[in-house]
Amino acid sequence: MRTLWVILVLAVGLGRPADVQAQALDGVLAAIRNGGGWVAVDIRGGRGTANTLPIPTMGMSLSGCVNVWEGNTGRWRIRARDTLADATLETNSVPGQGVTFSHAFGLRSQLEVEFIWSEPRDTTLFLWVGLGDAEGDPDVCVPKGWGASR
Numbered sequence: 001m002r003t004l005w006v007i008l009v010l011a012v013g014l015g016r017p018a019d020v021q022a023q024a025l026d027g028v029l030a031a032i033r034n035g036g037g038w039v040a041v042d043i044r045g046g047r048g049t050a051n052t053l054p055i056p057t058m059g060m061s062l063s064g065c066v067n068v069w070e071g072n073t074g075r076w077r078i079r080a081r082d083t084l085a086d087a088t089l090e091t092n093s094v095p096g097q098g099v100t101f102s103h104a105f106g107l108r109s110q111l112e113v114e115f116i117w118s119e120p121r122d123t124t125l126f127l128w129v130g131l132g133d134a135e136g137d138p139d140v141c142v143p144k145g146w147g148a149s150r
Contacts, residue, residue, distance in 0.1 A: 038143075
């Protein structure tokens with residue numbers, strides 16, 4: 001089930017936890033208008049985490065693609081769990097290979113995400129989360145903007 005990536009954008013891309021609930025819906029709508037966005041995750045000793053407060057997802061249905069930036073190395077295991085919907089995703093990703101997703105959300109979601117890198121060092125993981133129909137538009141998996149030129 002490749003379903004929780006939009007909440008991932010909210011979990012690590014919107015800033016302080018106190019701001020997440022208030023900005024969540026605006027953040028999703030802005031990401032939809034922009035066709036996606038970049039997420040940066042702090043990795044220490046090969047691991048990183050992100051958590052959200054309960055956030056309104058208003059029964060939205062979204063699809064798209066997540067892509068680890070090509071400048072990152074190794075393999076990335078990403079384990080995401082929506083604690084309110086009891087839904088879990090675990091994927092192994094490599095830089096430059098998009099992973100498509102589709103998900104119909106409930107009224108609210110709360111996410112716990114764990115990132116495990118094959119290299120036990122410190123770094124920043126950069127992810128492109130493209131929003132749109134990946135089957136109808138393969139460019140949804142192609143990073144745009146800031147990280148695309150890195």
